[in-house]
Amino acid sequence: MVVLLLAGAFAGQLVHNSYLGTSWAHAMQRCQLERPKGPSVTFIQYNDYLQRCTAPAQHRRALVSLAGALAVAVLGVASLWVLPLRVLRRAGPVTRASDEWQQRTAAAAKDMGINRVPLVVWGSVWLKESFTAGRPGRATIVLPVGVRALPPAQAEALVRHELSHVAVGDVRLVWLTRGVLWALPPVLLVPLAVILTQTWRTSHQTPLTVIGGTFLWEYVIRAALLMIVSVLIAQLVLRSREYEADARSVHGRSAAAMEALLASQPAGRPTWWQRARANHPAASRRVAFLRRGSLPLRIPLVGTAAVGLLSAMALQAVAWLAEDCFTGTPLAGKGRLAAALVAGGLLSASWGVATWHTVIAGEGSAPVPRTSLLVLGTSTALGLLAQVERTGTTDSGTMFGWPLLVTVPIAAAGAGALSVALAGLWARRRRPHRSRWDWTAALCVNVVLFAGALRIGEDTALFLGIMDWRDAFIVNGLYSSAAQTTAVALGVVALSTLWATLRGNHRHEPPGTRHKARAARPPRTWRGVASAIAAGGPVGTMTVSLVAAAAAVAARGAVQPAAAQGSVWMHRIEFDWWSAAGAGCACVLALIAFRGIRGLAEAVYAAPVASFLAAAAMWGYRFAEWARPWEVTRNYAAQPLAQVAFVIVVLAVPAAFLPARRPPRLQRTLPAVLLVAALSTGIVLAVLHAGTRLLL
Incomplete structure (x- = not known):
């Protein structure tokens, strides 16, 4: 969702360049012509003047860019009411379930701590899978009519599974993700219409001539790639949430009914395209998970590639937007730091913490995901090249030139390796029952790791572009x-x-025996x-x-x-x-x-x-x-x-x-x-x- 909003911000920037680009260029040129001159002018004085002079034009461009992101956000939130209704119509005609089913659902919801009980309805005879939809604050569970023929225990297991999605907020998350995904295409089409109109008004070129240009075609291809990757990762999120819903539905109960329900599904061999588009993982994997009793939180390679690609797209998009917003403020020059924090936070929340879950679940004995690290670095390089913001500047490489395609992927893979190593150390040293505070600390450590590594990668690319590689490695x-910021980050970790x-x-000591064990220890000797x-x-x-x-x-x-x-x-x-x-x-x-x-x-x-x-x-x-x-x-x-x-x-x-x-x-x-x-x-x-x- 962050990357989709940033793509909307780039659409807003294109609109700004079409209508206000000339005045922005004149403002930049005027500031350069009117700059203070003379041997007594220091670099600090010149920089302060340039910040004050260019701030109005830069802030105006930032506001128009943010308007594009706001348009995507508003349309996405509005879709929370529109898309569920559309899906309910496609599943229909739906009919309200009997009072018996409503009461059974209410009893299960009370047992699971859900205050607002969803409405249960029957779908059409063509509906094959149950799902949960509805407007915010009022969820609706749609069940296939064949559920009435199931044994009562299996039917209850299915209802509890859908209630688990409601309990953890999956309904809002999933539909908001879909809403933002559907809201982006119309916003991305606005710059195309603006460019065609402005070109026809200023140079009297026909729309066919403009469409034949390389800029628009490159823009369309990059936007299509972003949409495809977003759809794939959205489906990956949908499938991953099914595991936790299964876990919550059988918490404190026997999983036999849920296993029997899943085992009764047809076991066919879907193609790779069907697996990528599926909303649910394979029934055999869900049964294996229930019998194992632990979440399969290791991210598949496709998910790792999508995470690296989208995080790299966000890195430079945030840097450009932040530099415009911070011009003339005390935060001037901190755009790259803000970008590293955002991209590092995305990598940490979507890859780092999940990897910690996997390593800690195996108490540090899980194998090092070496292939995943290579995929993470490679996809980061592809994301730097494929982002929508690079439209029209492909021949010049990335923001800091072509070296960035080497330094940032190495930094991202290095941070991933450090994250895996630290997860193993925490798994071997910490107590087995971890609190929410432990996972908060794990998230913070991962954010510092990835953000610091990305900043190091950017600085290395910057120095490689202006000096010899040996000097660049020394200066970096x-x-x-950013030496002081890097030192603070390393100190925190x-x-x-x-x-x-x-x-x-004392990781394996029983509760309540820690102080006794300390008292029983002999005094330290040489x-x-x-x-x-x-x-x-x-x-x-x-x-x-x-x-x-x-x-x-x-x-x-x-x-x-x-x-x-x-x-x-x-x-x-x-x-x-x-x-x-x-x-x-x-x-x-x-x-x-x-x-x-x-x-x-x-x-x-x-x-x-x-x-x-x-x-x-x-x-x-x-x-x-x-x-x-x-x-x-x-x-x-x-x-x-x-x-x-x-x-x-x-x-x-x-x-x-x-x-x-x-x-x-x-x-x-x-x-x-x-x-x-x-x-x-x-x-x-x-x-x-x-x-x-x-x-x-």
Whole structure:
């Protein structure tokens, strides 16, 4: 629905360009001609002037674009009354069920906690499947007449299934999705009519000449692709909701009646097109789900492709719209951040959390969805190319050029791999019965992961377009304009993961025995600490982190490169940043090398800790040199963490294809400690030996 609304916003932008595009271009040109000139004008002053001058024209374009999205939303909400009536007529003529059926439905609704009881009606003799429709606030359950011949237990199971859709709000969700889907085509046709009319009025070209142009045909093809993908994912949502409705209908009851009802359906072999268009999943899959007792929440590859495609479409559409809205406001320049949050939120809610459900249901033993990660990255690249907003600019690539088709898909797949790794860590460390707060925390962690990764991918593409690829990879970490935002995102994920890890030691303890177990533990001794370190786990991982920080600080203090001597004080600070980042990168490499994807999850909190401790030690050593301590402190904390975040996202994809190794007890920490010490020392010495080649 978000992508469909954004497509309506693009239709509004096309209408703006047809009627008000000339005045907008004149306003932009006037602002450039009247800009302040002279050697005393700074970039900040010039940018402030440009923001104030162009704000009215930009805001007008944003308002017209938002009017297109509003038109889709209004028509979609209006369809909540129109579409159900249309479907009821197609299922009819319908007749009201007897009072006995109404009372049985009311009793089942009361048992399921539904206050407003739906009306039960019979469909025509041609109706084969039951469904629930109706205007908002008054649902109607339509049953085939053959239900009257079913055994009472199976008929009640069918009614409870339809009531489950009402209980969880599926009726409103499904019909609102369909309403927005039906509302978009007429809104997308408005720009076509406007362009034809304006072209005929201004250049006196015939409509046939305009229709033959490449712009309109490209616009139609992109819009058709969007509609096809939207229909497919809408049907996928319909089928996925059937599983939860089955689960709720048999909650606290025997599932025998529901299984018998599903088993009585014909078992044919539908074609792939019939499966894609079906409103319900195959009866055999629903029976297998009821017998297994857990939701099959792993998203199929078609759903993963649709999610990646639509999220990528939303990424740049939101960026353009937000930049227009934010011009001349304190949020100016934050359009890409807003776009990353929106697209990251879509990926998190539709793919990340569902993947966590699957991994946690298997207590961390579920296989890594490597194919799904590849499909997610590939579909993201296709979404960047296929979005409607790119109409007429295909030859120039994406918003940041062709490199974006490589960097953003890698970032999206890397965030997906990190999400899977963290889900496995939470499944192994957290208690088995999770509250709503746990799933809220999981959603927040996924949003930060995907939004931060998408922002890193965009920044990398931006730098690749203006400089050499080696310099781009250097600038994108330590010297990125989004370094502080990236550092905060990594800090949030690291603290959340560390909290879940440290609180996970009592995961299998019975309720009420946690404090007794703590009281019964013997006091910690040096031998106990050494045993805990050797056993791995959070204590061993933090030991690896401490060793990496200590090695980096020692190497930095032992070598003073010529570029950092004398009066160039900024070089000394930059070498400190690189040394602290080297400690975190060494943690990532060592943990992945010894523990595979499990090490990737541990590196999410170990690497930031190592980098932060190393930076703090170097900052304290130079404390007497600081004239502005707060600004220096903020940079010492943020810049190395931004580089570590960049390395984690890049290495996450290959780490997902490594096996999840768990070495023997005596080999869990000591080899990793030795390796991380060597890596940390080697990285810092290499940075110091490189001189100014790595410095801004």
